[in-house]
Amino acid sequence: MDYYSKQISKLIDELSSLPGIGSKTAQRLAFHILNMPEEKVNRLADTLVDARHNIRYCKTCYTLTDSEECPICRNASRNHRVIMVVENTRDLAAYEKTGKYEGVYHVLHGAISPMLGIGPADIKLKELMKRLEGDVDEVIIATNSSLEGETTAMYISKLIKPTGIKVSRIASGVPVGGDLEYIDEVTLLRALEGRVEL
Amino acid sequence: MDYYSKQISKLIDELSSLPGIGSKTAQRLAFHILNMPEEKVNRLADTLVDARHNIRYCKTCYTLTDSEECPICRNASRNHRVIMVVENTRDLAAYEKTGKYEGVYHVLHGAISPMLGIGPADIKLKELMKRLEGDVDEVIIATNSSLEGETTAMYISKLIKPTGIKVSRIASGVPVGGDLEYIDEVTLLRALEGRVEL
Numbered sequence: 381m382d383y384y385s386k387q388i389s390k391l392i393d394e395l396s397s398l399p400g401i402g403s404k405t406a407q408r409l410a411f412h413i414l415n416m417p418e419e420k421v422n423r424l425a426d427t428l429v430d431a432r433h434n435i436r437y438c439k440t441c442y443t444l445t446d447s448e449e450c451p452i453c454r455n456a457s458r459n460h461r462v463i464m465v466v467e468n469t470r471d472l473a474a475y476e477k478t479g480k481y482e483g484v485y486h487v488l489h490g491a492i493s494p495m496l497g498i499g500p501a502d503i504k505l506k507e508l509m510k511r512l513e514g515d516v517d518e519v520i521i522a523t524n525s526s527l528e529g530e531t532t533a534m535y536i537s538k539l540i541k542p543t544g545i546k547v548s549r550i551a552s553g554v555p556v557g558g559d560l561e562y563i564d565e566v567t568l569l570r571a572l573e574g575r576v577e578l
Numbered sequence: 579m580d581y582y583s584k585q586i587s588k589l590i591d592e593l594s595s596l597p598g599i600g601s602k603t604a605q606r607l608a609f610h611i612l613n614m615p616e617e618k619v620n621r622l623a624d625t626l627v628d629a630r631h632n633i634r635y636c637k638t639c640y641t642l643t644d645s646e647e648c649p650i651c652r653n654a655s656r657n658h659r660v661i662m663v664v665e666n667t668r669d670l671a672a673y674e675k676t677g678k679y680e681g682v683y684h685v686l687h688g689a690i691s692p693m694l695g696i697g698p699a700d701i702k703l704k705e706l707m708k709r710l711e712g713d714v715d716e717v718i719i720a721t722n723s724s725l726e727g728e729t730t731a732m733y734i735s736k737l738i739k740p741t742g743i744k745v746s747r748i749a750s751g752v753p754v755g756g757d758l759e760y761i762d763e764v765t766l767l768r769a770l771e772g773r774v775e776l
Binding site for chain 2 (some may be wrong): 383384385386387388390391394397399400401405407408409410411412413414416421422423424425426427429430431432433434435444445446447450451452465468469472473477507548573
């Protein structure tokens with residue numbers, strides 16, 4: 381790319397190494413950044429560096445946060461006896477957006493995947509079991525509805541059952557507003573199996 | 579967004595202010611960045627700051643570059659008597675990628691647009707006319723084939739004609755490999771008008 385000067389090429393290269401940013405998008409972003417006021421670019425760079433530098437796992441639920449304990453775990457009005465297990469912080473945020481869940485979370489940072497060589501020891505499972513030594517009424521498993529998510533859910537439920545703590549799994553079925561015609565067969569069968577009496 | 583800690587929210591906000599980055603993409607990017615090795619994040623931030631800090635206009639052709647004169651203008655093997663006028667540095671790069679153009683460029687940084695209130699004085703037109711006082715054989719106008727690009731092309735050609743320098747416009751027509759069925763009528767008519775005898 382010697383039609384761009386060295387620093388522009390470098391900027392485009394760095395941007396296109398980010399996920400979902402192809403070479404065209406990287407070029408568009410690069411020229412946008414080059415046309416931004418310098419102090420805005422400096423602020424963006426500082427935000428990147430600061431966020432990365434200060435990020436850590438919440439000591440309780442292992443979500444990504446910038447303090448020792450995350451705002452949800454610190455919140456006394458949440459129900460700390462109900463723990464929802466999710467694969468990552470984005471999934472936690474998805475449930476938080478509903479505004480209806482009042483328990484706390486546990487973030488696994490992954491799911492068991494024999495294919496990718498990710499075993500139970502590679503996710504925050506030991507840490508979950510440790511938490512269950514305290515007062516917990518229910519563990520809601522909200523891993524994804526993928527092969528890995530299901531495997532992880534099965535594994536965790538088997539691990540928890542002996543402790544006598546209630547374990548549940550979020551329902552899987554037809555999404556609200558979903559048109560049956562466009563929904564895959566596995567989901568349709570899952571919805572049928574999980575039917576509830578009216 | 580209090581379901582993310584403050585620094586994560588700030589990072590997502592900053593990223594989603596970039597063009598073409600919606601809130602979902604910004605979240606995905608943010609978590610990718612938070613999971614990157616810290617030194618890679620620092621390098622990315624430095625690249626942003628350095629590129630923006632060192633960027634300037636080439637003193638000859640006004641493309642964005644990091645030195646006083648851009649590599650193309652400094653290249654003695656290019657034909658400095660043929661100048662291609664483009665709207666921005668990305669358009670220059672598009673022609674450079676063909677690898678076949680041997681002249682130099684002039685970057686306008688915009689196009690005349692009465693709608694947006696951009697007049698001839700707002701683009702690098704004075705600077706182009708100044709260059710034409712030197713030895714120039716031909717000016718090839720390669721502004722976009724949009725209303726603004728065409729207006730700019732007409733304006734420039736009228737300005738240059740009296741100087742006796744040859745002025746040309748890149749051809750407009752059906753793109754190579756383009757299926758006539760999917761091409762808009764204006765382009766089809768343009769291709770018809772511009773037909774060449776075989």
